[in-house]
Amino acid sequence: MATSKKSTQRLDGEAHNRLTTSAQESSSSANSSLSSMFLDRNRKLDSAAENRSSTSCDAIENKERKIDLSGIEGEQSDKRDLASCSSTKKSLCEVCGSEWSQEEATDFACYTCYEFYWRSKELRKLYYCQFSGTCMLDNTKIKNCEYCRAKKHLGLDKKLNKEQLKKLESEPFDLSMVQTLRIKYQQKEVERLADYEFLLTISHSHYTNCDYIAMKTKKIMLHPAISIEKESQECSSKIADATCSEQQKHSIFECFLGFFAKNINSIVKFAKQIPAFLEFSLQDQRIMLKSNYIGIWMLHLSRTSELLPNALIFSDGSYFTRQQLEIMYHFELVDLIFESISSLTRLRLHDDEVGLFSALLLFQPDKPGIGDRDAARIYYKKICKALELVIRINHGNKDEIFAEFINGIPQLQSLHTKHDEMLQMFGRNKEESSKFAAIIKESFEQTFA
Ligand SMILES: [Zn+2]
Numbered sequence: 001m002a003t004s005k006k007s008t009q010r011l012d013g014e015a016h017n018r019l020t021t022s023a024q025e026s027s028s029s030a031n032s033s034l035s036s037m038f039l040d041r042n043r044k045l046d047s048a049a050e051n052r053s054s055t056s057c058d059a060i061e062n063k064e065r066k067i068d069l070s071g072i073e074g075e076q077s078d079k080r081d082l083a084s085c086s087s088t089k090k091s092l093c094e095v096c097g098s099e100w101s102q103e104e105a106t107d108f109a110c111y112t113c114y115e116f117y118w119r120s121k122e123l124r125k126l127y128y129c130q131f132s133g134t135c136m137l138d139n140t141k142i143k144n145c146e147y148c149r150a151k152k153h154l155g156l157d158k159k160l161n162k163e164q165l166k167k168l169e170s171e172p173f174d175l176s177m178v179q180t181l182r183i184k185y186q187q188k189e190v191e192r193l194a195d196y197e198f199l200l201t202i203s204h205s206h207y208t209n210c211d212y213i214a215m216k217t218k219k220i221m222l223h224p225a226i227s228i229e230k231e232s233q234e235c236s237s238k239i240a241d242a243t244c245s246e247q248q249k250h251s252i253f254e255c256f257l258g259f260f261a262k263n264i265n266s267i268v269k270f271a272k273q274i275p276a277f278l279e280f281s282l283q284d285q286r287i288m289l290k291s292n293y294i295g296i297w298m299l300h301l302s303r304t305s306e307l308l309p310n311a312l313i314f315s316d317g318s319y320f321t322r323q324q325l326e327i328m329y330h331f332e333l334v335d336l337i338f339e340s341i342s343s344l345t346r347l348r349l350h351d352d353e354v355g356l357f358s359a360l361l362l363f364q365p366d367k368p369g370i371g372d373r374d375a376a377r378i379y380y381k382k383i384c385k386a387l388e389l390v391i392r393i394n395h396g397n398k399d400e401i402f403a404e405f406i407n408g409i410p411q412l413q414s415l416h417t418k419h420d421e422m423l424q425m426f427g428r429n430k431e432e433s434s435k436f437a438a439i440i441k442e443s444f445e446q447t448f449a
């Protein structure tokens, strides 16, 4: 049937071309006789096609083509017949909800959705949703939200592949190599889909919880976190130098603590929105966060570091100068903070890479005390693999970016240790120590209650 239809269309095309050429060369009478010859031929071909057609829909399609050419009345009613008949051949795309023809079949989605999904999956494209991943509730919105579109398609694809795997495994085992290979291929496919889903959740969680993504920091307005005036007022000449420096330290510390708490909370939220992270025991989750948050924090701060040299700039534009930090922290620690930030800045990372690197730090399997080290190692490897691909796509063949980040991890770890030591040092000042401890406790302990 399809062949006969195609040949009809091809012949129609040839006849039409000849008709057009003739129209330019011949008189109007010659033209009209050629037209009627063409119409007759067309009717014959159509009626032959109609006789061969096996379905009533095809018959109506052919009939309509004939009616169009001859201009006979009753066209409207035939068109209605065609529309109702066509609708039986179409179904709704399970992803975007639009109507699609079964001829472009991709199991459950329209061709546009399938193409978008295939490209996203193969290139490990990472998206995020501005509406907390709920666009799937409204089919009119889903085409605008790449994250929800990819996620919904991925869910359906995963379900289908799992069903196929189950079916294959339930078939009587005939010891043939073919069946074994088919099962292995299907298992691999299910695994690949789960990997992509894992990466998508990291990306979405990063965009949702991190205040340092390019879109947000682009509009940043810089202003001192603590005004110099306030500092100097508190430090009037009547007060002795030692008291003055203690007061300065205290006011910088008080102010800094607020920003620190906000950042730590966003890192905790980032982790807790990744389903793979929640698979770990509460004890493991605590260790993973507590031993890696400084590295992730540095990654965040590296996003704003070029706006003002020698300053720590928070996402709302508030900044602390290096001198202010040196009053609060030790010189050595401040040096290490700025060194870490500048080496991360040099990598020129994209937002999706910052999200993946944050997750890479979080899932490091070698942290002392982690119970499920094997699971952490598996996730860590998945992130490494994805990062290598994403970096290649974003930066061309600059493989050294990945290597440089990995080589920089010990520096971040040493910063983390020094920061922990600094927290212990605050023990000399009971009040400050307890405030820092409260922030840490609130972020890492109470959130797991
Ligand atoms: Zn669709």
Ligand SMILES: [Zn+2]
Binding pocket: 128, 129, 130, 131, 132, 133, 134, 135, 136, 145, 146, 147, 148, 149
């Ligand atoms: Zn969405």
